[in-house]
Every structure is written in structure tokens, then in C-alpha cells.
Amino acid sequence: MQEFGEVLDLLATGEYVSGEDLAARLGITRAAVWKQLKTLRELGYEIAASSGRGYLLQARPDRLYPWEVAKDLNTKIMGCHIEYYDRISSTNRRAKELLAESPVEGTLILAEEQTAGRGRLGRTWFSPPGSALYGTLILKPQLPPYDLPKLTLVAAVALSKTIERELHERPLIKWPNDLYLKGKKISGILTELSGELGRVEFLLLGVGVNVNQHPEDFPEEIREKAGSLRSILGKDEKISRSGLLRSYLQILEEEYFNALRKGFAEALAYCRQYSATLGRQVEVTDGERVYRGKALMIEEDGSLTLEAESGARTRVISGDVNLVGSDLPGEA
Numbered sequence: 001m002q003e004f005g006e007v008l009d010l011l012a013t014g015e016y017v018s019g020e021d022l023a024a025r026l027g028i029t030r031a032a033v034w035k036q037l038k039t040l041r042e043l044g045y046e047i048a049a050s051s052g053r054g055y056l057l058q059a060r061p062d063r064l065y066p067w068e069v070a071k072d073l074n075t076k077i078m079g080c081h082i083e084y085y086d087r088i089s090s091t092n093r094r095a096k097e098l099l100a101e102s103p104v105e106g107t108l109i110l111a112e113e114q115t116a117g118r119g120r121l122g123r124t125w126f127s128p129p130g131s132a133l134y135g136t137l138i139l140k141p142q143l144p145p146y147d148l149p150k151l152t153l154v155a156a157v158a159l160s161k162t163i164e165r166e167l168h169e170r171p172l173i174k175w176p177n178d179l180y181l182k183g184k185k186i187s188g189i190l191t192e193l194s195g196e197l198g199r200v201e202f203l204l205l206g207v208g209v210n211v212n213q214h215p216e217d218f219p220e221e222i223r224e225k226a227g228s229l230r231s232i233l234g235k236d237e238k239i240s241r242s243g244l245l246r247s248y249l250q251i252l253e254e255e256y257f258n259a260l261r262k263g264f265a266e267a268l269a270y271c272r273q274y275s276a277t278l279g280r281q282v283e284v285t286d287g288e289r290v291y292r293g294k295a296l297m298i299e300e301d302g303s304l305t306l307e308a309e310s311g312a313r314t315r316v317i318s319g320d321v322n323l324v325g326s327d328l329p330g331e332a
């Protein structure tokens, strides 16, 4: 897709700019300028034209165009290359296909809509157009395989911090990979590995965030459990998805480099402090097995220790957690 960052910057100064000036500053012909303006309008940008004065950008569409996400993005790797789709089956699936082409670390697959969005444990991820974030980052972490599952926690920490920074509410982390705000699930993370046993080459970090959906937009079967940031926080205005995504990429990069350099202690401490799981009675389903007990501790290796009524303790490495009994903490 064409790059429109430069022409948009020139159109967005608040002053009209003539076609001639645009052509000179962009180093292209006036006909080429006209073509770019036409394409931008087709993409949903509102550009006023006034004879004698020129052009002025009046409104941007609510789209995750790569040049919008890249605007003022100060990251070294995260989002350095963005593959953008209006509609795709699944960003994780596309990321997996791309591995054959040796993508650079930090490549982001981004979509407005997924027709076969995937959740953990073979579930589907509800992915309607234009109101949420669906993205998969391709990473190449130089870490031993046993450390890799903790990168899911790092992503959850980064997303929780992002929402706190941007919207001033801190979601809790439901081990191992869900984010809850006021008792509703607002985000899920799907991490997949590629490579040989013992030598992982790529890690695919897929994140879905419910941003602007209305409660009635969710299918009935998940309406109780899921919510969007906008509806939970009661915001009249739409939340900027590109702003949220930029912030996430920046914070995730800090957390990721921090974990690679110094280990996972800080991320684990955050997960324990802002946990929706610890101290609660839970039921963890891991394949065929179901473990019940009180969630005691998120361990150094990222696993969860449960204590059964008998006092017996079990460590669970992954699984699906159900909180038994009362509502989630932080429920309104």
C-alpha cells in the first residue's frame, strides 16, 4: 500500500496549502498530487478544496492505516513494518505464512476485521470490523524455550499499562493471558511458537482488544462476559484505536527489551500485584485435566500454584482458568 504520511502532514498544518506547494514539497507533479488527494478521499479522509487557497485536511477516518499507526511511533522494532488488511481470516495465520519469507523482527500484521479470528484452545475470537484491535507481532526472542511462555505475561503487562496510561483505568490480568476491566474480558492474547523443539525461531504474539463495540454488538453467548473499553468506561466518544496501538507498541517494546536484558522479575511482580486470579478459588482446565483450588502464586517460571482444600499443592503450566463463585474483582 502507498505511503501517505508525508502528504497528510502537509495537509494537516491547519493552513490551506496549494497544489503547487504540495507538488514542490513532495517532489512530484501536480497531476500526481491530484491523484494522491483522490486516493486519500477514497480512503475516507475529508480534504477541503478552496480555489485560490488550496487544500486542507479536515478529518481522518477511523482506520488503522499503517501510516497512521507509524505517525510519531518511536520504537526500534515493534511495528517497524506493518502489513495491513481490511479483512483477513486471522492475523496469526497470516503471520505464520509470512515466516517462510524471513520477516524482520517486530513486523506487525494488522486487520480491521477477521473472518476466522482464533482464540486459545481452539476457540474463535469474535472479530467484527472497525471497532477493535487485531494484531500479531512477529518476534525472534533470544531466550531458552522455558522462558518463552512468560512473554505472554509480558504482553499482558504491556497492555494493562497501556490502558492505564491512555484511559486511566488499570485492567487486571487473569492468568495466563486475559485482561479484565470491571469484571469484563476486554482482551485476549494468543502466543504461538515456530521452530524446532529446543530451538524456537519465531514467536507470534497475537492480541485482540475490544475497543469501541457496543454491548449489543457482542454475540449473546459472550455478552455477559465480554465488554469493550468504550462501553465499560461509559465514553461518549470513540476511543482512538491507532493511539492505543501506538502506545501498546511503545510500552511492549520497553517491557520486551527489559525482560530480555534483566529477566522476568518485574513483569511477574506486576502480574502478581494486578492479578484477577491470585487469592481466588479457581478451576483450571488443561486439556483433559481439571484442577481446583485456591490460586496461591504465580511462580518465577510463570506457572500457577493451586492449593486444594486438602492442602495439596499443584503447579499448572497453562490452561483455561475459571474463577469459581463470586464475580471478578473490580466488577462495577
Ligand code: BTN
Residues within 6 Å of the ligand: 089, 090, 091, 092, 093, 114, 116, 117, 118, 119, 120, 121, 123, 125, 133, 134, 135, 136, 177, 178, 187, 188, 189, 190, 206, 207, 208, 209
Ligand atoms: C484468547 O483469549 O483466547 C486469545 C484471543 C486472541 C485473539 C487475537 S486477535 C489477533 C490475533 N489473531 C487471531 O486469530 N487471534 C489473535
